[in-house]
Amino acid sequence: MVAIALVALCACGDEGLTLRVDLRTDYQPGRRFDEVRVDVLRPLDDGSLMNLRELVVAADASEDYVSGARLGSLDSLGGGLHVVRVSLLDAGTVVAARALETRLRGNDTVTAVITVSCSDVECPGELDDAEATSCSGGRCVPPDCRPEQPETCPEPACEADADCADASECTRGVCIAGECLLRADDTECAAGEICDAELGCLLRPGTDGGPVCPTVELSCDDGEDEDCDGLVDCADPDCTEVACAPMETTDWGSCGGFEEPCGTQGEQTRQVTTYACGAGECVAETVDETRACMRDTEGDSCRATETGSWGSCGSYSDACDRTGTRTRPVTTYACAAGRCAGSTTQESGSCSRTVNDGKACGTNRACCNGTCTSMTANDSCGACRINCSAIGMTCRNTGSGGYSCYGCTTNAACQSEYASSTTCWAPSGTMWCRCQCPTDGTVCAGNGCGSGFYCHDAQGANPNFCSRNP
Secondary structure (H helix, E strand, O other), rough: OOOHHHHOOOOOOOEEEEEEEEEEEEOOOOOOOOOOEEEEEEEEOOOOEEEEEEEEEEEOOOOOOOOOOEEEEEEEEEEEEEEEEEEEEOEEEEEEEEEEEEEOOOOEEEEEEOOHHOOOOOOOOOOOOOEEEEEEEEEEOOOOOOOOEEOOOOOOOOOHHOOOOOOOEEEEEEEOOOEEEEEEHHHHHOOEEEEOOEEEEEEEOOOOOOOOOOOOOOOOOOOOOOOOOOOOHHHHHEEEEEEEEEEEOOOOOOOOOOOOOOOOEEEEOOOEEEEEEEEOEEEEEEEEEEHHHHHHHOOOEEEEEEEEEOOOOEOOOOOOEEEEEEEEEEEEEEEEEEEEEEEEEEEEEEEEEOOOOOEEEEOOOOEEOOOOEEEEOOOOEEOOOHHHHHOOOEOOOOEOOEEEEOOOHHHHHHOOOOOOOOEEEHHOOOOOEEEEOOOOOOOEEEOOOOOEEEOOOOOOOOOOOEEEEO
């Protein structure tokens, strides 16, 4: 057989199983059907069926379908309950079909037995069990009845060919796996005739048989008057509702209709046009056919990023550090296993605070421009702005709890670093740069010491000095 189309739609459950599909039928290839379509479907919770696979093969007139023939194999199926529907097509129209239930637990084979004897049988019949919804060999049977599992079927209808009735002078009944089928033999008919499994010997299409003609039109799209009634194809009432032209299909549309941003299962549609005789004409009917389809959404963005509020500023290196860090949560959303999942990370950012000069940061230490600085050093003597080295002096202990620049010779030398009111004070020969404080002993903010510091009135024999604000 020649595979025409094998379309993979989706695999559910544990993937990797193979299903082999065989056909056993007494419908005649090339005469009663020209194609076979296999649909593998999965039952859904709502009672509907989702098409998983489709296989279409051309009928081979040389194949012995009565004994059975392999249609093909379908791979990468999941485990669980499946419905395998095998349809015989003639110019796109379904001639006969059989739906079988099978529960895949491993690689398996399903044989669809489709017999002419079922053409007028409706199942279940009045005397049949409600579960006998399928027909095989003219009998109503459960949908899971097949040669591979005879325990699900009724008692065999036959044990030998003699148990099966012949349908005409050119057909004989044969017993295969407990079912009766018809085998047609053209050699039993006269020259110019063929054996039809249902109707017996008929005039070969295209042959003028004169008064010896079939009782019905054999084909409704060949321009021949097979039954010699002067009516051809759709003009012949025999062809009413019979296919008169091959089925036509458009390409499948894009996959869409996803329920969620991360949904992987959607649907796609195509138009199917079939032709059948009606009111003496070949009438076209176009319908939409829908099947399941899949897409890959793994890792796709599925929701706007959410950014939380900044936390408090922290992580300062010491009491004087003005620059710190802060964090805030940032949540991004991406598809994972068909769902929109959030992932939260912490985003860091810089921040700052105000630390005034003069803030204590240890013994004889204070904050200067964000740095914890010694108030006994030459370049920060008693206050951030006092640099004794810049005026050629050194920072010394005043003996009264503070530090001041020592070694001045003129007021001007001191005033270049302190305020203009500063004096070079030299009691007992010592030379201190002495900031000026009020004579009433009150604290005078700044007065040459700079922001965050004040002039400390030492009084007595010690020089005034700059001190940190209390």
